[in-house]
Amino acid sequence: MRNAYISGTGGYVPPRVVTNEDLTNEYGIETSDEWIQQRTGIKERRFAEAGVGSAELGAKAATMALENAGLKATDLDMIIFATLSPEYHFPGSAVFLQEMLGLCDAGKFVGCLDIRNQCSGFLYGLGTATSMVKSGAAEHVLVVGGETHSAALDLSTRGRTVASLFGDGAGAVVVSATDEDRGVRYWKCGADGRFKDALSQRVWDIRNRPFIPQDAEGNGLVDPEIMWAHMDGRKVFKHAVTRMCEAVMEACQTTEVFGPDIDLFLFHQANMRINQYVAKQLFIPEEKLVHNIHKYGNTTAATIPLLMWEAVADGRLKPGMKVMCCAFGSGFTWGASLIEW
Numbered sequence: 001m002r003n004a005y006i007s008g009t010g011g012y013v014p015p016r017v018v019t020n021e022d023l024t025n026e027y028g029i030e031t032s033d034e035w036i037q038q039r040t041g042i043k044e045r046r047f048a049e050a051g052v053g054s055a056e057l058g059a060k061a062a063t064m065a066l067e068n069a070g071l072k073a074t075d076l077d078m079i080i081f082a083t084l085s086p087e088y089h090f091p092g093s094a095v096f097l098q099e100m101l102g103l104c105d106a107g108k109f110v111g112c113l114d115i116r117n118q119c120s121g122f123l124y125g126l127g128t129a130t131s132m133v134k135s136g137a138a139e140h141v142l143v144v145g146g147e148t149h150s151a152a153l154d155l156s157t158r159g160r161t162v163a164s165l166f167g168d169g170a171g172a173v174v175v176s177a178t179d180e181d182r183g184v185r186y187w188k189c190g191a192d193g194r195f196k197d198a199l200s201q202r203v204w205d206i207r208n209r210p211f212i213p214q215d216a217e218g219n220g221l222v223d224p225e226i227m228w229a230h231m232d233g234r235k236v237f238k239h240a241v242t243r244m245c246e247a248v249m250e251a252c253q254t255t256e257v258f259g260p261d262i263d264l265f266l267f268h269q270a271n272m273r274i275n276q277y278v279a280k281q282l283f284i285p286e287e288k289l290v291h292n293i294h295k296y297g298n299t300t301a302a303t304i305p306l307l308m309w310e311a312v313a314d315g316r317l318k319p320g321m322k323v324m325c326c327a328f329g330s331g332f333t334w335g336a337s338l339i340e341w
């Protein structure tokens with residue numbers, strides 16, 4: 001039977017470390033290391049330099065994933081890029097990445113798809129890639145989650161609730177065909193559009209005429225209210241734990257693979273407390289959870305592929321292991337996937 005498995009993983013975070021103290025000392029935000037750590041588990045995050053975007057971060061992660069898969073970029077049949085921080089409003093980051101990987105120069109004009117599903121974007125992408133590979137439509141699909149949050153955070157006291165949470169980075173996997181009895185066993189995504197405003201960065205509203213208000217000279221005027229991300233943190237927290245518990249339980253029931261047989265849980269890194277709460281509800285022992293939020297903050301679409309890359313690199317994630325992934329975020333959207341590595 002044709003299966004889809006993860007043949008290579010890669011990750012990249014920009015070198016500049018911004019600690020919780022730096023948010024106060026460098027940006028003048030009224031916050032504290034204690035507040036951020038207690039509420040979220042975050043100690044520091046990475047910020048990319050001006051001029052660097054999500055596709056560039058993604059290209060570094062993708063190059064590593066291809067190398068680890070023993071493949072060349074020209075072996076790819078498709079690129080899927082999950083991000084909420086694309087270079088432009090359109091086109092998406094996947095075509096930037098395609099060019100950076102040298103595919104245009106090589107005359108390999110593979111399809112490029114951007115996924116706009118925020119924190120669960122990578123799992124939506126993984127599910128799409130899995131279906132493409134299993135159906136025979138593709139042999140190798142690159143799935144990247146990459147974010148450059150630092151450029152679009154309100155790094156002031158006004159924006160501290162959101163700005164203290166997010167960081168930059170990218171993770172990538174190659175999903176490949178195999179006849180071996182392994183790979184992505186299950187994926188399912190969900191959404192609840194009633195909460196589309198609970199975590200959003202509108203920037204404009206296309207229903208308005210003009211879609212961005214203009215001054216007399218025709219220059220666009222964006223109100224800070226919609227320019228920066230807005231989050232009803234408590235509402236997000238409450239729904240995150242409920243939906244994540246449900247998504248993991250449904251995955252277990254459908255696959256008939258239950259907690260004790262699952263080796264690792266790779267949960268989206270929005271808040272250490274959300275993941276610990278979910279783990280407690282589902283009787284998941286702490287040693288089966290993998291975290292990176294303390295050092296990278298919330299890297300949105302990049303959290304799970306970064307966890308995969310690090311867990312493979314440090315030997316925690318090995319072939320044959322069963323891995324449960326789960327994410328929840330803006331939309332609200334969520335997803336779960338069970339992988340036999």
Ligand code: UT7
Pocket residue numbers: 030031032035036039040119160161162164199232233234236237240269270271274298300328329330
């Ligand atoms: O991946 C995307 C999904 N996002 C999430 O999953 C986030 C889910 N939500 C959360 O993680 C939490 O709601 C937060 C960590 C964002 C906030 O924690 P909270 O305990 O819900 O705090 P809060 O928003 O209710 O704010 C409590 C207080 C407020 O002050 P007052 O009004 O009580 O005087 C805030 O102004 O904490 C203040 N505050 C801060 N203080 C210091 C908010 N942000 C900060 C900050 N530093 N960075």
